[in-house]
Amino acid sequence: MNASSRPEAAFVILLMQATFWFLAGASALPFVLGGEVYMLLLAAFSFALAGFTVWSGMEVVWRRGWARRAVLVLEWICLMGSLLMLVLPIGANRGPVSLLVNVALPIAVILLLHGKAMRDQFGIRRSVTG
Amino acid sequence: MYDIAPTHAIGLYAGLIALPLAILALRRSRNHRKQPGTVQIACVLMAVTGVVHLALIPHHLASDPLTSVLFLFNGVAFLTLAVAVRWRWWRLSSAALLVATILGYLFYVDFRLEGPDQVGLATKVIELAALGMVLVPVPNEKPLRDRPWYWALLASGLPALILVSGAGVWIEALAHPDPRHVHAGATLQSTNVVPTSGQQDAAATLYEQTAAAIVPYEDWHQAWAAGYRPAGSTDMPSTHWFNKAYEKGPVLDPHHPQGLVYANTHHGPVLLGAMFQMQRIGAFGPDPGGPLTAWHQHENICFTLIGLEFSLMTPYSTCPLGAIDVTAPAMLHVWIVDNPKGGPFAVDIDPSVVAAIDRT
Numbered sequence: 001m002n003a004s005s006r007p008e009a010a011f012v013i014l015l016m017q018a019t020f021w022f023l024a025g026a027s028a029l030p031f032v033l034g035g036e037v038y039m040l041l042l043a044a045f046s047f048a049l050a051g052f053t054v055w056s057g058m059e060v061v062w063r064r065g066w067a068r069r070a071v072l073v074l075e076w077i078c079l080m081g082s083l084l085m086l087v088l089p090i091g092a093n094r095g096p097v098s099l100l101v102n103v104a105l106p107i108a109v110i111l112l113l114h115g116k117a118m119r120d121q122f123g124i125r126r127s128v129t130g
Numbered sequence: 131m132y133d134i135a136p137t138h139a140i141g142l143y144a145g146l147i148a149l150p151l152a153i154l155a156l157r158r159s160r161n162h163r164k165q166p167g168t169v170q171i172a173c174v175l176m177a178v179t180g181v182v183h184l185a186l187i188p189h190h191l192a193s194d195p196l197t198s199v200l201f202l203f204n205g206v207a208f209l210t211l212a213v214a215v216r217w218r219w220w221r222l223s224s225a226a227l228l229v230a231t232i233l234g235y236l237f238y239v240d241f242r243l244e245g246p247d248q249v250g251l252a253t254k255v256i257e258l259a260a261l262g263m264v265l266v267p268v269p270n271e272k273p274l275r276d277r278p279w280y281w282a283l284l285a286s287g288l289p290a291l292i293l294v295s296g297a298g299v300w301i302e303a304l305a306h307p308d309p310r311h312v313h314a315g316a317t318l319q320s321t322n323v324v325p326t327s328g329q330q331d332a333a334a335t336l337y338e339q340t341a342a343a344i345v346p347y348e349d350w351h352q353a354w355a356a357g358y359r360p361a362g363s364t365d366m367p368s369t370h371w372f373n374k375a376y377e378k379g380p381v382l383d384p385h386h387p388q389g390l391v392y393a394n395t396h397h398g399p400v401l402l403g404a405m406f407q408m409q410r411i412g413a414f415g416p417d418p419g420g421p422l423t424a425w426h427q428h429e430n431i432c433f434t435l436i437g438l439e440f441s442l443m444t445p446y447s448t449c450p451l452g453a454i455d456v457t458a459p460a461m462l463h464v465w466i467v468d469n470p471k472g473g474p475f476a477v478d479i480d481p482s483v484v485a486a487i488d489r490t
Contacts (some may be wrong), residue, residue, distance in 0.1 A: 004166070004167075004268065004269055004270070005166040005167040005168045005268035005269070006167055008166075008168055008266045008267070008268045008269075009167055009168045009171055009263060009266070011266065012168070012259065012262030012263055012266050012284070012288070013259065013262075015262065015284070015285070015288055015289065016255075016258060016259060016262065016288065016292065018289075019288070019289040019292040019293060020292065020296075020444070020446045020448045021448060021451065022289070022293070023292070023293060023296050023297075023444050023446060023448065024432075024444050024448040024449055024450045024451070025450055025451070027300075027432075027441060027442065027444050027450065028432075028441045028450040028453075031439065031440070031441045034366065034367075035363065035365045035366040035367065036363060036366065036437065036439040036440070036441070037363075037365065037437065038363075038434065038436045038437030038439050039434075039437075039439055039441055039450065041436060041452070042434055042436065042441075042450035042451060042452040042453055043450055045450065045451035045452050046450045046451040048451075049451050085454055085455060089411070090411075090454070090455075090456045090457070091411040091412075091429065091456055091457025091458075092454070092455045092456065092457070093132060093429075093430050093443065093447055093455050095132060095133075095134070095248040095252075095447065096134070096142060096248050096249065096252040097248050097251045097252045097255060097445070097446060097447045098447035098455075100252055100255050100256070101255060101446050101447050101448060102447060102448070
């Protein structure tokens with residue numbers, strides 16, 4: 001694939017992941033009203049992660065080297081965590097949506113941002129407006 | 131929502147087969163190779179969702195011809211757009227078709243023309259990704275004047291569509307669970323529909339024996355002395371107390387229930403009932419009362435060690451950060467307080483009953 005558009009493709013996936021995490025954070029809020037006060041903390045964590053993901057995604061589009069590294073670390077953590085959940089006998093969901101969102105999307109971002117072509121591209125700052 | 135509808139499984143298989151074929155076809159197409167990577171990805175994803183739609187037609191043809199026609203239109207349109215990548219209106223048409231398809235699915239789910247399932251939701255994830263790839267501008271792409279609009283559409287439209295579709299599907303799944311799901315996350319054991327007189331007697335016996343056996347635990351100090359401990363926050367209306375000594379059995383022994391349920395009232399814990407639990411996930415226990423004593427298993431719940439609290443997994447299979455997706459082994463409650471909405475073996479205690487106990 002043409003390497004020049006890979007950061008933009010990664011941004012799309014990061015935006016999706018951020019929205020999924022935002023939705024997960026929002027889903028904890030009704031339980032706070034039901035008395036599960038610590039869910040508020042988890043919701044705040046999720047919103048913060050969603051915000052960071054969008055921000056780093058934007059920085060990836062701007063070809064910032066730190067953002068590429070941060071996103072790769074984040075995606076590797078997500079991928080390893082998801083695979084661990086799938087392997088452990090805790091009854092984690094193994095349906096196609098779970099595999100797509102928690103495994104395929106992190107793999108896609110890692111594949112899009114890895115490699116020498118990407119490292120080279122992130123060494124030069126470019127304007128997003130072309 | 132978390133299951134695969136049997137009639138939709140064919141769509142999943144077709145999509146999995148279509149993916150490598152679409153990638154192969156794209157690699158062999160000179161027209162596609164000249165396009166930006168985002169466009170290539172969008173073409174592959176649209177080809178996959180097109181094939182999924184076409185594969186679903188045979189199962190819907192007899193029961194729902196209108197849906198079959200829509201699937202046919204969708205499938206052909208997606209495949210055409212996946213091929214006609216050099217068409218002047220490709221981007222606009224692709225975005226419009228993807229948005230219409232996602233909103234159409236939401237319409238079908240919310241008007242109960244179709245139940246949400248894993249194939250439908252997975253297809254929506256693919257379509258959302260395709261929509262993002264269609265909209266995102268890439269460097270050196272023309273025309274420059276349109277780029278800010280595409281960025282604005284992407285940054286606002288894609289999250290909005292994910293939130294609307296996720297919330298819409300979830301609200302419908304919570305409001306109208308299928309017969310085996312008492313509420314989101316609780317799957318009932320399969321049983322006969324109408325209890326026999328023998329099953330009615332067995333259920334009554336189980337109830338009487340359990341109610342009599344746990345009378346001492348009306349004093350929570352006795353339960354504590356016997357080894358029962360709260361397994362979650364006591365700030366909630368009610369809390370399950372578990373006894374680790376009974377984790378591995380016996381099964382369905384009225385004298386040794388694995389758990390007790392207490393209402394957390396302003397005058398201390400008040401015993402609501404007992405809870406029997408199996409050791410392993412996926413194994414339902416003995417069911418002497420047939421449909422009256424069907425076990426249930428909580429699936430797709432998000433559990434956090436921070437405060438030992440629970441929430442529910444979203445339709446897009448995510449939990450709040452700090453919680454993990456788990457399934458609890460099958461359980462059966464025996465409520466010793468009057469539970470008018472569900473009866474003595476209901477999955478849940480009526481919250482108004484707990485509130486009334488707290489007021490006394």
